[in-house]
Amino acid sequence: MDAQALFREGVLALKEARDPVKARQLLSQSLKLDPNNEMAWLWLSRTTDDPARKMQCVERALAINPVNEQALALRAKLRGALATPVPTPPPTALESADGTPKTQRDALTPAEEKQIQAYLDAAEQCRANEDDEGALEQWLNALQIQIDHPLTLQRAVRRLYELKYIEDAKELLQRAIDADTPSLSIFLTTIDVYKALGDHTAVDTLREQIVLNPDTPDDAIIKITEKLLEEIQAARAVELLEKAIAARPKSAALLMRMGDMLDAQGRKTQSVSYYERAARLKGGKGRRAADSALSGFTPVITDVERGSIPLALREAVGVGAGFVLLAWQDAGLNLLRLSPRHLLGIGLSLVGGYLLVSATSSPQQRGVATFLGGSVPAEPEGKFKQAIEIKPWEEHVQLPPGPLQDPTQLPILPMWLRTLFGIFALVILSLAFYLVFNDSIKLLLNPVFPNYIPDIRELLSEE
Amino acid sequence: MEAFGLLIAFALTVVLVLINMSFIYPLPISDIGAVRYRTMPLMTYALIIINSLVFIVWQAPDYYRAFDVLANQREALTLLQLYVDKIWTYGYRAIFMTEGQSIGAFTTFTSMFMHGDLWHLFGNMIFLWTFGRRIEDACGPWRYLLFYLCAGMVANIGAEVLNPANIDIPSVGASGAIAGLMGAFLVLFPRTQIQCLWFLGGLLSVPVRAIRGIEPAFSRNVVLPAWVLLIYFGIRDLLPSLQTITQGDFDGGVSNLAHLMGYLAGLLIMLFVRKDLLMRVVQRRTA
Numbered sequence: 001m002d003a004q005a006l007f008r009e010g011v012l013a014l015k016e017a018r019d020p021v022k023a024r025q026l027l028s029q030s031l032k033l034d035p036n037n038e039m040a041w042l043w044l045s046r047t048t049d050d051p052a053r054k055m056q057c058v059e060r061a062l063a064i065n066p067v068n069e070q071a072l073a074l075r076a077k078l079r080g081a082l083a084t085p086v087p088t089p090p091p092t093a094l095e096s097a098d099g100t101p102k103t104q105r106d107a108l109t110p111a112e113e114k115q116i117q118a119y120l121d122a123a124e125q126c127r128a129n130e131d132d133e134g135a136l137e138q139w140l141n142a143l144q145i146q147i148d149h150p151l152t153l154q155r156a157v158r159r160l161y162e163l164k165y166i167e168d169a170k171e172l173l174q175r176a177i178d179a180d181t182p183s184l185s186i187f188l189t190t191i192d193v194y195k196a197l198g199d200h201t202a203v204d205t206l207r208e209q210i211v212l213n214p215d216t217p218d219d220a221i222i223k224i225t226e227k228l229l230e231e232i233q234a235a236r237a238v239e240l241l242e243k244a245i246a247a248r249p250k251s252a253a254l255l256m257r258m259g260d261m262l263d264a265q266g267r268k269t270q271s272v273s274y275y276e277r278a279a280r281l282k283g284g285k286g287r288r289a290a291d292s293a294l295s296g297f298t299p300v301i302t303d304v305e306r307g308s309i310p311l312a313l314r315e316a317v318g319v320g321a322g323f324v325l326l327a328w329q330d331a332g333l334n335l336l337r338l339s340p341r342h343l344l345g346i347g348l349s350l351v352g353g354y355l356l357v358s359a360t361s362s363p364q365q366r367g368v369a370t371f372l373g374g375s376v377p378a379e380p381e382g383k384f385k386q387a388i389e390i391k392p393w394e395e396h397v398q399l400p401p402g403p404l405q406d407p408t409q410l411p412i413l414p415m416w417l418r419t420l421f422g423i424f425a426l427v428i429l430s431l432a433f434y435l436v437f438n439d440s441i442k443l444l445l446n447p448v449f450p451n452y453i454p455d456i457r458e459l460l461s462e463e
Numbered sequence: 464m465e466a467f468g469l470l471i472a473f474a475l476t477v478v479l480v481l482i483n484m485s486f487i488y489p490l491p492i493s494d495i496g497a498v499r500y501r502t503m504p505l506m507t508y509a510l511i512i513i514n515s516l517v518f519i520v521w522q523a524p525d526y527y528r529a530f531d532v533l534a535n536q537r538e539a540l541t542l543l544q545l546y547v548d549k550i551w552t553y554g555y556r557a558i559f560m561t562e563g564q565s566i567g568a569f570t571t572f573t574s575m576f577m578h579g580d581l582w583h584l585f586g587n588m589i590f591l592w593t594f595g596r597r598i599e600d601a602c603g604p605w606r607y608l609l610f611y612l613c614a615g616m617v618a619n620i621g622a623e624v625l626n627p628a629n630i631d632i633p634s635v636g637a638s639g640a641i642a643g644l645m646g647a648f649l650v651l652f653p654r655t656q657i658q659c660l661w662f663l664g665g666l667l668s669v670p671v672r673a674i675r676g677i678e679p680a681f682s683r684n685v686v687l688p689a690w691v692l693l694i695y696f697g698i699r700d701l702l703p704s705l706q707t708i709t710q711g712d713f714d715g716g717v718s719n720l721a722h723l724m725g726y727l728a729g730l731l732i733m734l735f736v737r738k739d740l741l742m743r744v745v746q747r748r749t750a
Contacts, residue, residue, distance in 0.1 A: 269654075272654075276656075280495065318732065321613075321732075322609065322612075322613050322616075325613065325616045325617065325620060326568065326616070328620065329560050329567075329568035329571055329616070329620060330560070330567070330568050331560075332560045332561040332562075333557055333560050333561065333620065333623060333624060334561075437568060437569075439563060439567055439568075440560075440566065440567035440568040440569050442567075443559075443563060443564075443565065443566050443567035443569070444566045444567070444569050447565055447566050448563060448564045448565060449552070449564070449565075450551060450552055450556070450558075450559070450564045450565050451558075451562070451564060452551075452558075452631065453547065453548055453551040453552065454547060454551065455544070456540050456543050456544045456547055457540055457544075460540070
């Protein structure tokens, strides 16, 4: 149906069927399609008994057409009614000192609680009689005492939503938010209502309000970011979380969440900085989780590196280089004086070095390990396996034991052979050390007193 | 009571030395970054204990007892001579290798564990504590020990071979080996944050914070990225080292050339100690 058809149906529902609820529903739908229908606003004013709400409708009609006589007359009449004290709403004694309703931040007096309960009971009675208008009146009365009373607001909004009075539900919720309600659930419900209305700007504004609210628990902020990620708004999620972290820099949960999000987006360096901040916080689970997350950034030796024979040889050359240094010194710091004994020692150190690295750090060289009877080790279980499967969105697990213990698919030399290699390596390296350091070993066994040592007495007498 | 007084005096001296060491230049005291330690750095602890014991048990008694008996000049001089004898016998002197004296090239190891005085030891151990633990954690204790000794050897050899002055002054101290650790740290953990004591830096940070819109507050604790700090230390040793290489160092004192050699050795040796190193740098897997 178009706006005009809805308008006509709404008028008929009120005039002929005398069904204000249905009329209200139809007129609201009509106004959503055509908000500039001044007559629809005036008819809508007739669907409620609340003078304040009537006045709102009239004002909207006059905003469209300021010379609408019907509207002007109705406004004059309503002004009189609004000036007259209404007997049914809460007694004056129950109102707050400045006349504005309380919020959940303010404690209710027993009398106020009793009055709200009375309104709620009356509303339930109306609902039982299928008198939605009456129930709404009672709920509104209760909200006059506490604008964000959770049970009242929940029932009123739910009913309005069921009746498709989404605008009205939104208005009730927005009033609570404007009154600075601390209730997170009201914010979240309002977000849902705005979403239903398709007002994404308001949804975003509300989310930011929630994030910046110091009363909002970390979990709620994290849920909001998750929602944003579901809506494929990762950049906005990061932006909001940054604001939240700026407001509470010591929240380990938020820092961790930010680290996870950035990590998932491939922004590793930035994610590490957030994990680090969480890790530096004193105490709590956050630090442990941060440690765990950071461990995901520790170096991992891959099978390419493990299985590389050139890398093993490079390590052996490193050992040999150490022996060259020893030989150089033994030869009087003169490389030209290196004797065949020194050179033999250096050569042996390369062999011993290769055996040593094969026994310890490189027992998985491709080809060599298989040729010498190696086999692929069994898959690590439990923590080891879990540890390398850390995913950003999953709960973090224990720290992995270290890069050398990471799982592998390469065959590894049998332990007996590694032990044998290790023993041979130690024997060969000891022999190499003896050869390259022979002169120094002789001096160690039979030290020669230095030719010159300054005499303190002489030095002092010179001075 | 006397012991208590000595303890108080020692503590006060430590504080004064710390202030002195960290007034103009940053004194790194701990890394506060990235990845938590996986292992207890036992080898670093062992090295600190051995260095300290060598000085406190073997070297220092002669040195400090000499001051106790100053009234008896003869005894004081005898004690001081003992102290000097040890340094000139077990410190690193090229002549021991060229002419086969003392214990020959073994002094390359003994000199690494000896120190000139308590503050020499103290300063070196702070640096060893700051940079050593992380390297040990990354390499394992035995590779770390070999790395440490090799860096110390290169520092000793380099300071002798590259100094054209050819002076016969013993060099002692762990600083060459520790400079190697710093070089390795630069390669392995360049982005780690290092906490430093730095009075001047604290002062400078006040206007910087004000400009950046942060509430200005003075603090001696300054956090610097490892790469900034370590490149600074490298450059600080580079200039006097170049002077030594070109003109010779005839006076002894702090051997910047040994520091630089150890530092460069650390950079190079690390390529052999860690097989995954190049891969992780290339793949930006560093933390």
